[in-house]
Structures are given as structure tokens and as C-alpha cells.
Amino acid sequence: MSTLVExxxxxxxxxxxxxxxxxVVTDDGPVGAxxxxxxxxxxxxxxxxxxxxxxxxxxxxxxxxxxxRVAVFTLTTDQVAVAAAFAESAGExxxxxxxxxxxADGAPALAGAAATLRGPxxxxxxxxxxxxxxxxxxxxxxxxxxxxxxxxxxxxRAYWGLDALPVATALRAVEG
Amino acid sequence: MSTLVExxxxxxxxxxxxxxxxxVVTDDGPVGAxxxxxxxxxxxxxxxxxxxxxxxxxxxxxxxxxxxRVAVFTLTTDQVAVAAAFAESAGExxxxxxxxxxxADGAPALAGAAATLRGPxxxxxxxxxxxxxxxxxxxxxxxxxxxxxxxxxxxxRAYWGLDALPVATALRAVEG
Numbered sequence: 001m002s003t004l005v006e007x008x009x010x011x012x013x014x015x016x017x018x019x020x021x022x023x024v025v026t027d028d029g030p031v032g033a034x035x036x037x038x039x040x041x042x043x044x045x046x047x048x049x050x051x052x053x054x055x056x057x058x059x060x061x062x063x064x065x066x067x068x069r070v071a072v073f074t075l076t077t078d079q080v081a082v083a084a085a086f087a088e089s090a091g092e093x094x095x096x097x098x099x100x101x102x103x104a105d106g107a108p109a110l111a112g113a114a115a116t117l118r119g120p121x122x123x124x125x126x127x128x129x130x131x132x133x134x135x136x137x138x139x140x141x142x143x144x145x146x147x148x149x150x151x152x153x154x155x156x157r158a159y160w161g162l163d164a165l166p167v168a169t170a171l172r173a174v175e176g
Numbered sequence: 177m178s179t180l181v182e183x184x185x186x187x188x189x190x191x192x193x194x195x196x197x198x199x200v201v202t203d204d205g206p207v208g209a210x211x212x213x214x215x216x217x218x219x220x221x222x223x224x225x226x227x228x229x230x231x232x233x234x235x236x237x238x239x240x241x242x243x244x245r246v247a248v249f250t251l252t253t254d255q256v257a258v259a260a261a262f263a264e265s266a267g268e269x270x271x272x273x274x275x276x277x278x279x280a281d282g283a284p285a286l287a288g289a290a291a292t293l294r295g296p297x298x299x300x301x302x303x304x305x306x307x308x309x310x311x312x313x314x315x316x317x318x319x320x321x322x323x324x325x326x327x328x329x330x331x332x333r334a335y336w337g338l339d340a341l342p343v344a345t346a347l348r349a350v351e352g
Contacts, residue, residue: 007316008222011291014320015250016327016338017215018192037215039193041227042304046184049308051217051225074191077341115187125301127310128218132225134303140183144190151192155327155338162192162331163339165253 019152019159021086022050023071023108024061030094030108031061034087036154038072046137048072048117051130057089059131062124069120070135073113076149077161082110083152084159109141114149116141195328195335197262198226199247199284200237206270206284207237210263212330214248222313224248224293227306233265235307238300245296246311249289252325253337258286259328260335285317290325292317 002010017036024031035058038050050072052059062068075083082098085091094100099111107118118139125132153160178186193212200207211234214226226248228235238244251259258274261267270276275287283294294315301308329336 002318004314004316005220005222007318008216008293008313009219011250011293011316012216012224014290014323014325014327015196015214015216016192016194016329018331020191037217037225038191039213039215039227040184040188040191041213041308042229042306043185044181045304046181047304047306048188049213049225049227049303051215053218074187080341114190117184117187123301123303125299125308125310127225127299128221128223130218130223132217132301132308132310134301134308137184138180140180140187142178142183147190149190151190151331153192153329153338155194159341161339161341162329163337165256165335165337 013156016153016155016160019075019083019154020050021073021075021082021110022052022058023073024058025069025071025107026061026065031057032086032093033058034083041134046140047122048135048137049132051127051132053130055129062121062131062133069107069118070133071108072117072135073110074115075152076112076114076146077152078146078149079112079152080159112146112149113144114146114151115144189332192329192331192336195251195259195330196226197249197251197258197286198228198234199249200234201245201247201283202237202241207233208262208269209234210259217310223298224311224313225308227303227308229306231305238297238307238309245283245294246309247284248293248311249286250291251328252288252290252322253328254322254325255288255328256335288322288325289320290322290327291320
């Protein structure tokens, strides 16, 4: 008989999630982590949400500075190495080899991302051992080099690409 | 030049998300919708989050009754038809042919789901045109017939399965 926490973890390992890198721009420079909980919350006005454990460096940066801006980079299957590096606490971060650069206004940019969404933190909601972070998106990069790429997916503790279903049917948008 | 809302929508079409059906158990019976924003928020205590537009029937059921229980069914690629039906406002719902049954305690069950997580609504956070819904998971079904299935993914307005990457590497858990 497994515990509730074990069954919860096991249950979510059977779920699939798109992989992003979330970067918080602080006075001391950018802080980032691989995050698989990013979701669109509202299209008009544009808002997204994600969660981070309160013990992590990203959560600390968010809790320390209200008004900090967040950038969310949706990754493609060509960016597994960047996802892995930002998931390790000792992994290399923000290197030019990974595709990172800094814009004139100081904001980070990641070459090859499928999409880049930016904005200030609108709300930090405490939830168990984590923060649920709401971002009021006020900027979506017009051109992304990875826009035609295959989104990177996290499932069962590994990274995956997408496979067309036997009957691939374009269907109307789902909620959420 | 596209508007911010258009670019936001376009950006999230390039993201990938696991597909679930979220069911709210009300006094008038179950209300459900296909939702692609479910994410694990905290493992201990177990909490998950998702968002629904405020104009939808699921949101109305959530807003009407505090303490209502929610059930989240993670779908597999064998359940595209159920996902599509629950994404249509006029789609057939909760039919035995889709795999639905009712437990002795009145809770809905979906045969073939990859995982089933249940619990009361812990918090409803208004976010733009939507509710961000936090669920305090207190029950995860021990056995799910679809546990070995491929999780169903939503991307670019279509449903997908998963494809192993050229170098499929099991990597440590990402945040969120």
C-alpha cells in the first residue's frame, strides 16, 4: 500500500507536460529553472501561470522582489541539453553556446525557443510547498527561430517529442 | 503587425500540454470539460492546479458551490474521442461507451484513464477572464487501466502522442 504522496507523484508521472525555461530578471542578474507547469490561464488579458517549489532559487528570487519581470521560453526537441542543464542545480546556465544573449534592455533571449512570453508577476499564491506564480504577459516575441520546431515534452522522468496519432484530427481548442 | 492577444495565442499554440478531463461533482450531477492546463503544484501536501474560463459551465459549477469535489482524469491516446466530446459544448458526456461509471459513493470513474486524482477545491483565484483552481488532492486511484498507456498531448490545435527522442535520456525531475 503506497502513501498518498507516492500515488500523487506516480499519477503525475503518467501525465505529459510541455517544457519551458522560466527566467526571473533580478538586480543581481537572471535566475532560471526548467519548469514543466507553465499553462495559459487567460488569453484576454494574456496571463500565464506556473509553479515553483518554495525552496528553489527561482522561488527565492520571486519572493524577494515584487515587480520583477519573468520570461518564459517554450523549448523544442532541439533544446534537450538546455532543459537538462537548467534542471540541475549545478548545471551551466545562460551560456552563449546554449543560445543565450542579452537584449539592449537587459532582458534575456534564447535563440531557438518555440515561443517567448514576458511580463511582470501579477500574483504569488502560496500552495502547499510551492508558489503558484501568475504572470501578466505584456510582451510576446514577434519572431522565434524555433517556431516551426517540435515542442519538448516531459513525461515519466524523461524528455519526449510528439508523434502524430493514427487519425490526426485538428479539433477545436480545449479549455485551459 | 499582430496584437498582443494574437501573439499570446500563437505562442501557446507552439507549447504542448497533457490532456485531462476535469469533473466537478455538484448536487445536480457531474459537470466536466477537457482541460489542458492541469499541473502538479506541490507533492507534499499534494496539490494540483488548472484554469477554466469564467464563462464556461465548469467554472459556473465551481463558483456556485464551495467544498465541491473535483476529479481529474489524465487521458491516454486511446481516449481522443472522449477528449473531443468533452471539448465540444454539445458533445456527449458521461456515457458508458466512453468508459464512465459511478462509484458507490457517487464519484465518477473513467475506465482507461492514465491516472485519476481527486480532492476538494482549496482556492479559486481570479485571473483575467479565468479562474485558476487549486485542488488539495486527497485521493489518487490505486489502479488505473490506462497506467501503461501513452499520455494524450494537445499542441497546435490537435491531439498527439509521444515520440522517443533520438537520445532518450531519463533525467532528473524538473521543477513544477
